[in-house]
Amino acid sequence: MTYGELKPRVAGVFVQSVKGEAVPLESLWQGRRIVLVFLRHFG
Amino acid sequence: MFARQQAAALGGVKGRLDGAGVALVAVGSGSTDGARRFAEKLPFAGEMYVNWDLSAYRAFRLERGLWKTLGPASVLRGIRAMMDGFRQGRTDGDLWQQGGVFVLGPGEKILFEHRNAFAGDHADLGAVIAASVG
Numbered sequence: 001m002t003y004g005e006l007k008p009r010v011a012g013v014f015v016q017s018v019k020g021e022a023v024p025l026e027s028l029w030q031g032r033r034i035v036l037v038f039l040r041h042f043g
Numbered sequence: 044m045f046a047r048q049q050a051a052a053l054g055g056v057k058g059r060l061d062g063a064g065v066a067l068v069a070v071g072s073g074s075t076d077g078a079r080r081f082a083e084k085l086p087f088a089g090e091m092y093v094n095w096d097l098s099a100y101r102a103f104r105l106e107r108g109l110w111k112t113l114g115p116a117s118v119l120r121g122i123r124a125m126m127d128g129f130r131q132g133r134t135d136g137d138l139w140q141q142g143g144v145f146v147l148g149p150g151e152k153i154l155f156e157h158r159n160a161f162a163g164d165h166a167d168l169g170a171v172i173a174a175s176v177g
Contacts, residue, residue, distance in 0.1 A: 001104070001153060001156055002153070003151040003152065003153055006102070006103070006153065007151065009101075009102040009103075009104075010099075010102045013098045013099050013102050014098075015070055015092035015093065015094045015099055016075060016092060016093045016094070016095075017075075017091075017092055018075050018078050018079050018082070018091050018092070018093070019075075020075055023092065025099050025102065028068055028092075028147075029147040029148030029149065029150075030148065030149065030150060031148075031149055031150075032064070032065075032066055032148055032149050033063075033064065033065045033066070033146065033147070033148045033149055033152075033154075033175065034065065034066045034067070034068045034146070034147055034148055035053065035060060035065060035066070035067050035068065035144065035145075035146055035171060035175055036068050036069075036070065036144070036145045036146075036147055037049065037050070037053055037067070037068065037069045037070070037089075037142070037143075037144050038069075038070050038071075038099070038100060038103065038105055038142040038143045038144070038145075039049065039050065039069055039070065039071040039072070039081075039136075039142050040072070040112075040136065040137075040138075040140055040141060040142045040159075040162060041071060041072050041073050041077075041134050041135060041136025041137055041138060041140065
């Protein structure tokens, strides 16, 4: 997958912090490198 | 159980990621209360977010399906995970949604991608580290 393919798909997608704050998904890696882990569910 | 196994494995390499200035970020499909409980029990030292509507999972084209969770490959991995001491706790989130691991950024870069084909099909940690710390 190229970033060009991902970019329109993450536009407007938000995740929620454990404090309940809505965070734009793409902002998570805008200014830093991250390992992003999608967990199946908690448990 | 698989989420615990995956988070524990990644938690084990967090020191190496920290040393390279790479953040460990997890997204789960359950509630914020479930995320807090999960992080406290493990413990998981990375950042934790939730995405109950699965929009982020869809954006990354992650797999979802009943047989991806309950198929024979998942059952075998589940037995192995139990032999390693992992147990299924109280679940919170979408049971049929599969996970994945990506190394991203800074900015518009994808350095690594792994989409779990079935439950328990986790990314090669060595490859994750290699892509992260370069």
